[in-house]
Amino acid sequence: xxxxxxxxxxxxxxxxxxxxxxxxxxxxxxxxxxxxxxxxxxxxxxxxxxxxxxxxxxxxxxxxxxxxxxxxxxxxxxxxxxxxxxxxxxxxxxxxxxxxxxxxxxxxxxxxxxxxxxxxxxxxxxxxxxxxxxxxxxxxxxxxxxxxxxxxxxxxxxxxxxxxxxxxxxxxxxxxxxxxxxxxxxxxxxxxxxxxxxxxxxxxxxxxxxxxxxxxxxxxxxxxxxxxxxxxxxxxxx
Amino acid sequence: xxxxxxxxxxxxxxxxxxxxxxxxxxxxxxxxxxxxxxxxxxxxxxxxxxxxxxxxxxxxxxxxxxxxxxxxxxxxxxxxxxxxxxxxxxxxxxxxxxxxxxxxxxxxxxxxxxxxxxxxxxxxxxxxxxxxxxxxxxxxxxxxxxxxxxxxxxxxxxxxxxxxxxxxxxxxxxxxxxxxxxxxxxxxxxxxxxxxxxxxxxxxxxxxxxxxxxxxxxxxxxxxxxxxxxxxxxxxxx
Amino acid sequence: xxxxxxxxxxxxxxxxxxxxxxxxxxxxxxxxxxxxxxxxxxxxxxxxxxxxxxxxxxxxxxxxxxxxxxxxxxxxxxxxxxxxxxxxxxxxxxxxxxxxxxxxxxxxxxxxxxxxxxxxxxxxxxxxxxxxxxxxxxxxxxxxxxxxxxxxxxxxxxxxxxxxxxxxxxxxxxxxxxxxxxxxxxxxxxxxxxxxxxxxxxxxxxxxxxxxxxxxxxxxxxxxxxxxxxxxxxxxxx
Amino acid sequence: xxxxxxxxxxxxxxxxxxxxxxxxxxxxxxxxxxxxxxxxxxxxxxxxxxxxxxxxxxxxxxxxxxxxxxxxxxxxxxxxxxxxxxxxxxxxxxxxxxxxxxxxxxxxxxxxxxxxxxxxxxxxxxxxxxxxxxxxxxxxxxxxxxxxxxxxxxxxxxxxxxxxxxxxxxxxxxxxxxxxxxxxxxxxxxxxxxxxxxxxxxxxxxxxxxxxxxxxxxxxxxxxxxxxxxxxxxxxxx
Numbered sequence: 001x002x003x004x005x006x007x008x009x010x011x012x013x014x015x016x017x018x019x020x021x022x023x024x025x026x027x028x029x030x031x032x033x034x035x036x037x038x039x040x041x042x043x044x045x046x047x048x049x050x051x052x053x054x055x056x057x058x059x060x061x062x063x064x065x066x067x068x069x070x071x072x073x074x075x076x077x078x079x080x081x082x083x084x085x086x087x088x089x090x091x092x093x094x095x096x097x098x099x100x101x102x103x104x105x106x107x108x109x110x111x112x113x114x115x116x117x118x119x120x121x122x123x124x125x126x127x128x129x130x131x132x133x134x135x136x137x138x139x140x141x142x143x144x145x146x147x148x149x150x151x152x153x154x155x156x157x158x159x160x161x162x163x164x165x166x167x168x169x170x171x172x173x174x175x176x177x178x179x180x181x182x183x184x185x186x187x188x189x190x191x192x193x194x195x196x197x198x199x200x201x202x203x204x205x206x207x208x209x210x211x212x213x214x215x216x217x218x219x220x221x222x223x224x225x226x227x228x229x230x231x232x233x234x235x236x237x238x
Numbered sequence: 239x240x241x242x243x244x245x246x247x248x249x250x251x252x253x254x255x256x257x258x259x260x261x262x263x264x265x266x267x268x269x270x271x272x273x274x275x276x277x278x279x280x281x282x283x284x285x286x287x288x289x290x291x292x293x294x295x296x297x298x299x300x301x302x303x304x305x306x307x308x309x310x311x312x313x314x315x316x317x318x319x320x321x322x323x324x325x326x327x328x329x330x331x332x333x334x335x336x337x338x339x340x341x342x343x344x345x346x347x348x349x350x351x352x353x354x355x356x357x358x359x360x361x362x363x364x365x366x367x368x369x370x371x372x373x374x375x376x377x378x379x380x381x382x383x384x385x386x387x388x389x390x391x392x393x394x395x396x397x398x399x400x401x402x403x404x405x406x407x408x409x410x411x412x413x414x415x416x417x418x419x420x421x422x423x424x425x426x427x428x429x430x431x432x433x434x435x436x437x438x439x440x441x442x443x444x445x446x447x448x449x450x451x452x453x454x455x456x457x458x459x460x461x462x463x464x465x466x467x468x469x470x471x472x473x474x475x476x
Numbered sequence: 477x478x479x480x481x482x483x484x485x486x487x488x489x490x491x492x493x494x495x496x497x498x499x500x501x502x503x504x505x506x507x508x509x510x511x512x513x514x515x516x517x518x519x520x521x522x523x524x525x526x527x528x529x530x531x532x533x534x535x536x537x538x539x540x541x542x543x544x545x546x547x548x549x550x551x552x553x554x555x556x557x558x559x560x561x562x563x564x565x566x567x568x569x570x571x572x573x574x575x576x577x578x579x580x581x582x583x584x585x586x587x588x589x590x591x592x593x594x595x596x597x598x599x600x601x602x603x604x605x606x607x608x609x610x611x612x613x614x615x616x617x618x619x620x621x622x623x624x625x626x627x628x629x630x631x632x633x634x635x636x637x638x639x640x641x642x643x644x645x646x647x648x649x650x651x652x653x654x655x656x657x658x659x660x661x662x663x664x665x666x667x668x669x670x671x672x673x674x675x676x677x678x679x680x681x682x683x684x685x686x687x688x689x690x691x692x693x694x695x696x697x698x699x700x701x702x703x704x705x706x707x708x709x710x711x712x713x714x
Numbered sequence: 715x716x717x718x719x720x721x722x723x724x725x726x727x728x729x730x731x732x733x734x735x736x737x738x739x740x741x742x743x744x745x746x747x748x749x750x751x752x753x754x755x756x757x758x759x760x761x762x763x764x765x766x767x768x769x770x771x772x773x774x775x776x777x778x779x780x781x782x783x784x785x786x787x788x789x790x791x792x793x794x795x796x797x798x799x800x801x802x803x804x805x806x807x808x809x810x811x812x813x814x815x816x817x818x819x820x821x822x823x824x825x826x827x828x829x830x831x832x833x834x835x836x837x838x839x840x841x842x843x844x845x846x847x848x849x850x851x852x853x854x855x856x857x858x859x860x861x862x863x864x865x866x867x868x869x870x871x872x873x874x875x876x877x878x879x880x881x882x883x884x885x886x887x888x889x890x891x892x893x894x895x896x897x898x899x900x901x902x903x904x905x906x907x908x909x910x911x912x913x914x915x916x917x918x919x920x921x922x923x924x925x926x927x928x929x930x931x932x933x934x935x936x937x938x939x940x941x942x943x944x945x946x947x948x949x950x951x952x
Contacts, residue, residue: 088350088394090846110348110396111421112326116468125947127629127650128937132804132896136936141630153603153642154463154617156326156422158348159399162875166629166642166650170948172471174603174642174650182846183349184394222850223842225392230354233410233839234884237711328608363709365867365888366699370566370658374698379868391841391880392855399638404867404880404888408710412841412880412888420608460612461604471601472646475949564826564870586824586872587897588802592944599950630939632802632898634824637873648947659825660870701868706830709886 001039001218004061005030006052008068009045011196018196026067026194026201033207034065034214046071053079063092063214066099069196080104088184092217094210097194100155105190108183109157115175116152122170124148124193126177130164135178135189135212143205149195151175157190167192178209185222189213239456240278242299243268244290246306247283249434256434264305264432264439271445272303272452284309291317301330301452304337307434313341322346326422330455332448335432338393343428346421347395353413354390360408362386362431364415368402373416373427373450381443387433389413395428405430416447423460427451477515477694480537481506482528484544485521487672494672502543502670502677509683510541510690522547529555539568539690542575545672551579560584564660568693570686573670576631581666584659585633591651592628598646600624600669602653606640611654611665611688619681625671627651633666643668654685661698665689715753715932718775719744720766722782723759725910732910740781740908740915747921748779748928760785767793777806777928780813783910794818802898806931808924811908814869819904822897823871829889830866836884838862838907840891844878849892849903849926857919863909865889871904881906892923899936903927 007027011018022029027043034041044052046068058064064083068075080103087093087108095105106113126143128136143165152173158181165178177192191209194200201207245265249256260267265281272279282290284306296302302321306313318341325331325346333343344351364381366374381403390411396419403416415430429447432438439445483503487494498505503519510517520528522544534540540559544551556579563569563584571581582589602619604612619641628649634657641654653668667685670676677683721741725732736743741757748755758766760782772778778797782789794817801807801822809819820827840857842850857879866887872895879892891906905923908914915921 084348108348110322110346112465114465116465118468118470120470120474122470122474125648128939129629129631129652130635130896131630131899131937131939132901132933133936134934137934139937141937141939150468152468153605154465154607155605156463156465158396159420159606159638161397162635163639166652168644168648168650170472170474172601172644173468174644176605176642182397182844185845187846219846220848220851222847223845223853223855225394225842225845225855227352227354227392227394230356230388230390230411232356232358232360234408235713236358236360236408363886366701367867367869367890368658368873369661369699369701369868370663370695371698372696375696377699379699379701391843392845393843397844397876400873401877404890406882406886406888410839410882412882414843414880420606423607425608457608458610458613460609461607461615461617463604463607463617473951560824584824586798586822590941592941594944594946596946596950598946626944628944630941632939632941634872635875635896646948646950649944658873701870703828703830703868703870706832706864706866706887708832708834708836710884712834712836712884 002060002062003034003039003041003065003214004057005041005043005065006067007043007045008071009047010071011069021199026196029201030065030210034211037211046074051075051079053083058082058086061091062218063094065094065096066102066104067096067194068102069098072102075103077103080107084108087186087188090185090219092186092214092219093188094213094217095188095190097192100190108188111158112156115155116173118150118171120150120171121147122150125168126165127168128164129166130162133162133164134216135164135209137212138208139205145193145200145203147198148193148200151177151192185219187217187219189217240298240300241272241303241452242295243279243281243303244305245281245283246309247285248309249307259437264434267439268303268448272449275449284312289313289317291321296320296324299329300456301332303332303334303452304340304342305334305432306340307336310340315341318342318345325424325426328423328457330424330452330457331426332451332455333426333428335430338428346426349396350394353393354411356388356409358388358409359385360388363406364403365406366402367404368400371400371402372454373402373447375450376446377443383431383438383441385436386431386438389415389430423457425455425457427455478536478538479510479515479517479541479690480533481517481519481541482543483519483521484547485523486547487545497675502672505677506541506686510687513687522550527551527555529559534558534562537567538694539570541570541572541690542578542580543572543670544578545574548578553579556580556583563662563664566661566695568662568690568695569664570689570693571664571666573668576666584664587634588632591631592649594626594647596626596647597623598626601644602641603644604640605642606638609638609640610692611640611685613688614684615681621669621676621679623674624669624676627653627668661695663693663695665693716774716776717748717753717755717779717928718771719755719757719779720781721757721759722785723761724785725783735913740910743915744779744924748925751925760788765789765793767797772796772800775805776932777808779808779810779928780816780818781810781908782816783812786816789817791817794821798822801900801902804899804933806900806928806933807902808927808931809902809904811906814904822902825872826870829869830887832864832885834864834885835861836864839882840879841882842878843880844876847876847878848930849878849923851926852922853919859907859914859917861912862907862914865891865906899933901931901933903931
C-alpha cells in the first residue's frame with residue numbers, strides 16, 4: 001500500500017519540547033512505525049512546493065495521513081480542494097488530532113469542526129465503543145494516555161458513519177475521539193490523540209490504531225459510479 | 239413558524255410550459271400550500287438584492303426552502319456561505335429537487351452531490367422505508383407520480399442520518415429520494431421530486447411531505463454549544 | 477397524548493431509602509411531572525394482574541415508560557412479547573435506567589444489553605452530543621448529577637439510530653446514556669439516569685428530557701406498511 | 715478462514731426444478747465457490763443432529779452462512795439461541811434471501827423482518843449505493859438478474875448500519891437488498907438474492923458479493939469487552 005504522511009512540521013522547528021519528542025518531525029515518527037507493516041511510505045510537509053502534494057504524489061497515494069495545527073491557513077485552497085477531490089475519488093484519509101480544523105477535513109465535513117480544548121496535562125482514557133471494528137484489532141477495551149490535551153464536546157461534525165472511541169478526560173469532559181466518515185468513494189478516519197508536546201505517537205496502542213485506520217481506509221477496487229445524463233435501461237410502457 | 243421560500247425563478251420567465259404550470263412561480267405555489275398550515279411564509283428570488291437573503295431575512299427564518307436549477311452559479315459565494323452558517327446555527331433547510339447541486343447544499347454535504355438524470359416523462363414511485371418518521375405522517379406506503387424526471391444512483395451524498403423514501407423509476411433506476419442530515423444545530427431535509435415541467439408541487443402528498451419536512455426541520459430551543467478554550471470542571475488529582 | 481408509566485415497584489416496598497425518596501413509588505413521581513404537560517397519564521406495576529398491561533391498556537397507550545430492575549425475570553414472556561409487538565405496531569417506548577435489562581428492551585434490541593456498573597455515589601455529567609435533537613430542547617450543554625450509579629461501556633446495544641447524550645463518570649468511565657432506536661413503526665428512547673437510591677427523577681432537567689422523549693416517541697399517523705404476497709404494480713415486458 | 719455453510723436443504727429433495735439447478739444442494743454450490751478463495755469450508759444441514767451446529771462446530775466457525783426458507787420453524791430454539799450468542803461473541807453471519815425470516819436473524823434484529831414478496835419471473839437490478847464498501851469490490855455499478863423473486867419494502871428491519879445495495883424490480887418495487895448490522899462483537903451481512911428456483915448462486919457477481927461479505931464479516935482479534943460490576947479506575951474527590 002502506498003501511504004503519504006503530510007505534516008505541517010512547524011512546531012518541531014520552533015518549540016524545543018516538540019523537537020525533543022520528535023527530533024525528525026511528527027511525520028517521520030509516524031512514517032517509521034507504518035513502515036513496520038511493510039507499506040511504501042513517503043513524507044511531505046507544508047513548506048515544500050505545492051506542500052508536497054503534487055498531482056503525481058496524490059495519484060500514487062492510497063491513503064493520506066494528515067497532521068496540521070497552527071498553519072492551517074497557509075495550506076492553499078486549490079491544494080486542499082485537490083485533496084478533497086482525491087478522497088471523493090477513492091483515496092483514504094486519516095486525520096489526526098488538530099487536523100480537525102484543516103482545510104481538507106472541514107471541506108469534506110461541511111461543518112465548523114470546532115470543539116472545546118484545554119492544555120492541562122490531564123489524563124485521557126479512550127474507550128472502545130465498537131468492538132466489531134477492524135480499527136480496534138489488537139487493543140484492550142481502552143487506551144490510557146497519562147497526559148494529553150483535552151478536546152471536549154460538542155464536536156461540530158456530521159453524525160459519524162461509525163463511532164469507535166469515546167474519550168474520558170480527567171477534567172470532566174467527553175469526546176467522540178475515533179470516528180469514520182464515507183465521502184464519495186473515499187473513507188475518512190478521524191483520530192483525536194496526538195498533541196505535539198506529548199509523546200503520544202510513540203505509544204504502541206496509538207500506533208496500532210493508526211496502522212489499523214490506514215488499512216481500513218484503503219479502497220481496493222470498489223465500483224466507479226457513473227453520473228450525469230443516462231439513457232433508459234428499460235423500455236417505458238407508453 | 240417563520241418560513242422563507244427561495245426560488246431561482248428563471249424557468250418560469252423563459253419556458254411557457256413552466257409558466258403555465260406555475261403562473262406565479264414555483265415559490266408562490268409552495269408558499270400557498272404552506273400558508274394553509276398557518277405559517278408565516280415569505281418568498282424571495284435570485285434576482286432580488288442579495289438574492290433576497292439579507293441578514294435580517296435570515297435572522298427571521300426558522301426554516302428555509304430552496305429550489306434552484308440552472309443558475310446555481312449565479313448565487314454569490316458569500317450568500318451561500320451565510321446560509322450555511324445559519325443552518326449550522328440552527329435554521330432548518332428543506333432542499334428540493336435540483337437544489338442537490340445548489341451551493342448551500344453542496345457546501346453542507348462536503349461531497350459532489352452529483353447523480354444520474356434523464357427527462358423521459360417516466361413514472362416515479364416513492365416508497366416509504368422509514369414508517370416511524372414524522373415526515374411520512376398522513377401518507378400511504380408510497381407516492382406515485384405519473385411523470386417526472388429520473389434521478390438515479392449513485393447519488394454522491396454522505397450517508398444520510400435518516401433515509402425516508404426510495405424512488406423506483408420506470409426506466410430502471412432507484413434513488414434515495416428523501417433523506418435527512420444534521421449539521422451543527424441545524425436539520426436538513428432533501429426531497430427529490432419537483433422537475434419544473436411537471437405539476438409535482440400541486441400533488442397533495444408532495445405538499446404533505448414538504449409541510450411535514452418543514453415542521454421536522456424547525457429547531458425549538460435546543461442547547462447552544464460553547465466551543466473553544468475551556469476551563470477545568472473537575473480538579474485534577476495531581 | 478395517552479401515556480402509561482410501568483414500574484416494577486419493588487425497591488419502594490423494601491428499601492426505606494427508596495421509599496423516602498419516592499414515597500408513592502417511582503411511577504407516581506414520573507406520572508406527576510408528566511401530567512404537568514397536560515398528558516393523560518396512568519401508572520401500572522408488576523404485581524397487578526397481567527402486570528397492568530392488558531390488551532385494553534396497551535391499545536390505549538401512545539407511549540409506554542418502563543422502569544424495572546431486580547424483578548425483570550418475573551415479567552411474563554407473553555406480556556413482554558405483547559409489548560414488543562405494540563412497539564413494532566407504533567407505540568412509543570421510553571426505557572429508563574436499569575430497564576436496559578428488561579425483557580421488552582432486550583427483545584427489541586436483539587443483543588445482550590449488558591454494561592459495566594458500580595454504586596459509589598459518584599458524579600455523572602451527561603453531555604449533549606446532538607444539539608439538533610428535540611429531546612434536548614430547553615437544556616444547557618450538559619446535565620450534572622451529583623451522585624449516581626455508574627454505567628460504563630461497552631454497552632451491548634446495536635448502533636443507536638441517534639446518540640444524544642454521552643455520560644462522564646467521576647470514576648473513569650463513559651457511557652452512551654441517551655440513545656434512540658427505530659423498530660417497525662415504533663420509536664424507542666433509552667435514557668440512563670435514575671438509580672432508585674438517588675432523587676434523580678426529582679431533577680428538573682431529567683424531567684425535561686423524559687417529557688421531551690415522550691413527545692418524540694409518539695407516533696402520529698405514519699403509514700401502515702403492508703407486507704406478504706403482493707400483486708404486480710407494473711406490467712412485465714415479457 | 716473457517717466458514718460453515720448452513721442450508722435447510724429441503725427444496726432440493728422435493729422440487730426437481732431446484733434439484734436440477736443445485737444437484738448437490740445450495741450449500742455445496744456455495745461451498746464450491748467459497749473454496750476458490752482458499753477458505754476452509756464445511757457444510758451442514760437442518761436434518762443433521764443439532765442441525766449440524768454442535769458446540770464444536772460453532773466454536774470453529776469464523777463466519778456462518780445461512781440459507782433457509784420453508785422449515786424455519788423446525789430449527790430448535792436452543793440452537794438458534796446458541797447461534798445468536800456466537801454472533802454476539804464475534805462470529806460473522808451472512809444471511810441469504812429467505813433467511814430474513816430465520817430464527818437467528820429475527821432474534822438478532824428484534825423486529826418482524828417481514829416484507830412484500832412475489833414470484834413472477836421478473837427482473838431485478840441491484841444498484842450499489844455505497845461505493846466505498848469492501849463488499850462491493852470488483853463489481854460494476856449494478857448487478858442484473860434476469861429472473862428473481864421480488865422482495866419489496868417495507869422490510870421490517872432496524873435501520874441498517876450500512877446500506878450497500880438497493881434493488882429495482884420490474885414489477886414496481888424497491889428493496890434494501892444488501893445491508894450490514896453490528897451486534898455485540900459480531901458482524902452480520904444480509905444479502906437478498908437467491909430464490910431456489912433460479913440459478914442465482916451460479917452468477918459470478920453474486921458469488922463475488924458473498925465472498926466479499928464473508929471476508930468483511932470475519933472478526934480478527936477485536937477487544938473482548940468486560941461487563942458487570944467494575945471497580946473505580948479513578949479516585950473520587952470526596
